[in-house]
Amino acid sequence: MRYTQMKIAIQGERGSFSHEAVLTFLPKSELVTCSLSADVFDAVEQGTAGAALIPLENSLAGSVAEHYDLLLSRDVHIQQEFRLRIRHNLIAVPGVKLKDLARVYSHPVALDQCREFFRKHQLASAVPFYDTAGSVKHVLASGLRDAAAIAGKQAASEYKGEVLLSGLEDDKQNFTRFVLISKSAKKNKSANKTSVCFSLKNMPGVLFKALSVFALRDISLSKIESRPRRGHPWEYVFFVDFLMGDEEPARKALDHLREISDFVKVLGIYPAAA
Numbered sequence: 258m259r260y261t262q263m264k265i266a267i268q269g270e271r272g273s274f275s276h277e278a279v280l281t282f283l284p285k286s287e288l289v290t291c292s293l294s295a296d297v298f299d300a301v302e303q304g305t306a307g308a309a310l311i312p313l314e315n316s317l318a319g320s321v322a323e324h325y326d327l328l329l330s331r332d333v334h335i336q337q338e339f340r341l342r343i344r345h346n347l348i349a350v351p352g353v354k355l356k357d358l359a360r361v362y363s364h365p366v367a368l369d370q371c372r373e374f375f376r377k378h379q380l381a382s383a384v385p386f387y388d389t390a391g392s393v394k395h396v397l398a399s400g401l402r403d404a405a406a407i408a409g410k411q412a413a414s415e416y417k418g419e420v421l422l423s424g425l426e427d428d429k430q431n432f433t434r435f436v437l438i439s440k441s442a443k444k445n446k447s448a449n450k451t452s453v454c455f456s457l458k459n460m461p462g463v464l465f466k467a468l469s470v471f472a473l474r475d476i477s478l479s480k481i482e483s484r485p486r487r488g489h490p491w492e493y494v495f496f497v498d499f500l501m502g503d504e505e506p507a508r509k510a511l512d513h514l515r516e517i518s519d520f521v522k523v524l525g526i527y528p529a530a531a
Contacts, residue, residue, distance in 0.1 A: 262285055262286065262287065263283075263286050263287065263307035263308060264286070264287045264288075264289050264305070264306040264307050264308075265279050265283055265286040265287065265288060265289065265306060265307070265308055265309060265310055265437075266289040266290075266291055266296075266297045266300040266301060266305075266306035266308070266309040266310075267279060267288065267289070267290060267291065267297065267309065267310055267311075268291050268292075268293065268294045268296070268297045268311065269290065269291075269388045269389075269390060269391070270290060270388055270390040270391045270394055270412075271288065271290060271390065271415050272390035272393060272394070272408065272409070272411045272412030272413075272414070272415035272416060273388060273389055273390040273391075273408075273409070273411075273412070274312070274341060274343060274389065274390075274408075274409050274411075274433060275310060275311070275312060275435070276288060276290075276390065276411055276415075277341065277409050277410075277411040278310055278312075278339060278341045278433075278435045279310055280411065281339075281341060282310075282339045282341075282435075282437075283310070283437075289305070289306045294311070294323050294324060294327060295327065297309045297311060298327050298331045298333060298438075301331075301333050301438060301439060301440060302331060302332060302333065302440065304440075307439065308336065308437055308438060308439040309333075309437070309438050309439075310339075310435050310436075310437050310438075311324050311435065311436060311438060312324065312433050312434070312435050313325070313338075313434050313435065313436050314433070314434050315343070315366070315431070315432070315433045315434075316430060316431060316432045316433070316434075317370060317428055317430075317431055318366045318369070318370070320482060322484065325454075325482070325484055325496055326484065326487070328438075328452075328454070328524050329454055329484075329494060329522065329524075330487075332440065333438040333439065333440060334438060334439060334440070334441060334442045334524065334525045335436045335437070335438055335452055335524050335525025335527050336436075336437045336438065336439050336441070336445070336525065336527055337436070337437045337445070337527050337528055338434060338435065338436045338437070338450070338527060338528070338529060338530045339434070339435045339436075339437070339530050340432045340433070340434055340435070340530040341432065341433050341435060342431065342432055343370075343409075343426065343431040343432060343433055344409065344410070344423065344424060344426065344431075345363075345367055345370060345371055345407050345408070345409070345424070345425040345426045346407065346408060346409065346410055346412075346413060346420045346422065346423050346424075346425065347361070347374070347405050347406075347407060347420065347421040347422040347423075347425055348393050348396070348405060348406050348407070348408055348412060348413045348416075348418040348419065348420055348421070349396065349404070349405035349406070349418060349419055349421055350396065350397060350400060350401065350402060350418065350419070351417070351418070351419040352402075352419070353402050353403075353405065353419070353421070354421075355378070355421055355422070357402060357403055358378070358380070358381040358403060358404065358405050359380065359381060359382065359403045359404065360381065360382055360384050360401075360403065360404040360405075361375075361381045361382070361383055361384065361404065361405050361406065361407060362384045362385075362386040362392035362395060362396060362404060362405070362406045362407070363383075363384075363385075363386055363389050363392045363406055363407035363408060364385070364386060364387070364388055364389045364392070365385045367389050367407050367408070368383045368385065368407065370426050370427060370428070370431060371407055371425040371426060371427065372427055373427045374422070374425045381405075384404075386406070389406070389407065389408035389409065389412065390408050390409070390411075390412040390415065390416075392406035392407070392408060393406040393408045393412040393413065393415075393416050393418055394412075394415075394416050396418070397416040397417060397418050398416075405421060406418075407425060410423075434530065436525070436527075438525075444502070444503050444526045445502075445526070445527055445528055447502075447528045448502035448503060448526045448527050448528055449500065449501065449502045449528060449529050450479070450498060450499070450500055450501070450502065450526075450527055450528070450529040451498070451499050451501060451502065451503075451507060451523065451525070451526045451527075452496070452497070452498050452523075452524040452525050452527075453496075453497050453499075453511065453514075453521060453522065453523050453524060454494050454495065454496045454497070454521075454522050454524060455467065455494070455495055455497075455514060455518040455519070455520060455521040455522070456486055456489075456492060456493065456494050456495070456518060456519040456520055457495070457517070457518055457519065458519060459492070463517065464495075466517050467495070467514060467517060467518065468481075470510045470511075470513040470514045470517075471497075471499055471510050473510075474506040474507075474509065474510050475506070476499050476500070476501050476506060476507065476510055477499060477500045477501075478497060478498065478499050478500075479498045479499065479500055480496070480497065480498040481495060481496070481497050481498075482495070482496045483495050483496070484496065496524075500529070502526055502527075503526050511523065
């Protein structure tokens, strides 16, 4: 599937890290912004967007739980994955100085990733906001002269803000894994990674048996995580990524997994990020 000039949905404002990811990996596509994550999946399922780019996990903050739940419940498929290096910037109204700041707005995750900045600049209090780019939009639109926001450089460009400081993140090994989703289940010939989810009956050794279907075939797991199963209190869904595409050992492993699971859903067979 070609994504050139296709409408790509994201959650959040223009200037967000999701917007930056689209510009980086799908530069000729048309951006569709959505307020809620559910709206992003609606856009794909209803065809108002050809695909969507969603953050699935951050190397420091962990998984985006809502997106895992939506992948489970919606009729979409992962087509590809990308990794974006996250660089936080302090952005303000042009002319505002660092010494003027009393408040700094941003998404709670971004604020948490910049603790050292707040330790050094204790006069500036951290103020949680719904979105990184949205916080820049708020500061610039309101003309706040005692406040700034933390976001990516794309937000500064989008809303005509001035970057006061760059590289605010405490840990420079800060990456977000994005996945491209669409309604198509067509497999890419260069696919070398598979994402699945499954649930198991609560029986002794059942998780060991489930994971052994991969170990017995020398299939390497790159991620495993459990999430509560909606409508089934105290039951869980396991999300697993393994490093193999649509090959015979992988197909046999999934067939074996279906024999011992309540259900198995293949979320996508796709090329892993470089």
